[in-house]
Amino acid sequence: MLGIELPPGGPEAISMEDLKRDCYGLRKEEPLNFFEKRMRQMRVANIARGDGWICATIGSFPSDRLQAGWAEDTDTAASVAALISVAKAWDGVSPEPGLELCMARQNPPAPLRTTVLGPLAPGTLDQGPPIRSGLPDPKRPLEDLDYDDLRRKTVALWRLVQPTEPGAPL
Numbered sequence: 001m002l003g004i005e006l007p008p009g010g011p012e013a014i015s016m017e018d019l020k021r022d023c024y025g026l027r028k029e030e031p032l033n034f035f036e037k038r039m040r041q042m043r044v045a046n047i048a049r050g051d052g053w054i055c056a057t058i059g060s061f062p063s064d065r066l067q068a069g070w071a072e073d074t075d076t077a078a079s080v081a082a083l084i085s086v087a088k089a090w091d092g093v094s095p096e097p098g099l100e101l102c103m104a105r106q107n108p109p110a111p112l113r114t115t116v117l118g119p120l121a122p123g124t125l126d127q128g129p130p131i132r133s134g135l136p137d138p139k140r141p142l143e144d145l146d147y148d149d150l151r152r153k154t155v156a157l158w159r160l161v162q163p164t165e166p167g168a169p170l
Contacts, residue, residue, distance in 0.1 A: 011155040013089040016147040019154065022081035023142055026071040035071075035080060035103050042087040045098065052105035058090045059098020065112040066161055067102040075119035075136040078145055082120055082154040089158045099161055117157070122146055125153045127160065 025034045032054050036047055039056035046057040055065070066086065068079040083101045090099065102108055116130035122145075123134025133153060 010089050011158055014085045014151055014154050014158065016151045018085055018088065019078070019081045019150050020145075020147050022084050023074070023077045023145065023147075026077040026080055027074070027142060031071040031077075031080070031103065035084070038084045039087055039101070042084070042090075044087060044101075048108070050108055053102055053108040054104070055100050055102040055108050056087060057098060057100050058087055062098035062100045063112060064097075064161070065100040065102055065108075065110070065114040066117055066157075067104055067107070067114055068117040069119070070103060070105045073119075073136070073138045074140040074142050074145060075121040075134075075138075077142075078120040078150055079117045079132075082117065082150065082157055085154045086158050086161065115161075120150060120153055122149065125156055131157065131160070 022038060025038070032049070035054055039047055042056075042058070044056040044058050045060070048055050052070075066083060068083050069076045071077040071080045080103050083103065087101055100110075100112055107114070118130040118132025119134075119136035120132065121134030121136045121140070125131070125133045
């Protein structure tokens with residue numbers, strides 16, 4: 001044993017601290033730039049931008065897309081933070097086939113099966129479509145999010161997007 005500790009992958013990589021930092025970052029900084037910066041830290045294969053959308057590809061040849069709205073309020077920022085944590089969890093285990101993660105005001109091009117991630121507000125995770133929870137509140141302050149609840153929902157989301165066989169739908 002060399003005593004080298006590798007960062008965890010899979011659901012163990014999803015933390016309340018990361019979700020909270022990303023929610024605040026998405027609301028404080030320009031969401032497009034923050035999303036791109038965080039996705040590059042996850043060593044995504046490719047980042048593409050268009051008018052009103054940005055997508056990060058993880059893994060090879062994705063056939064599926066998980067898409068959240070633009071981070072314009074707390075509940076939508078929570079959904080985008082969940083996408084960033086899914087990328088972090090995926091980075092540690094690299095299952096195939098790949099997945100495309102998008103933040104968008106309008107649908108990006110490409111013939112991928114798309115699962116829309118609605119606002120992750122307080123409440124039960126509804127596996128869609130779209131995948132969402134609770135009633136969104138555009139005036140909800142970041143301090144009112146239950147980050148432990150958001151972590152549990154993000155772990156459930158990560159488990160949901162793991163294909164059981166190549167090409168399996170989300």
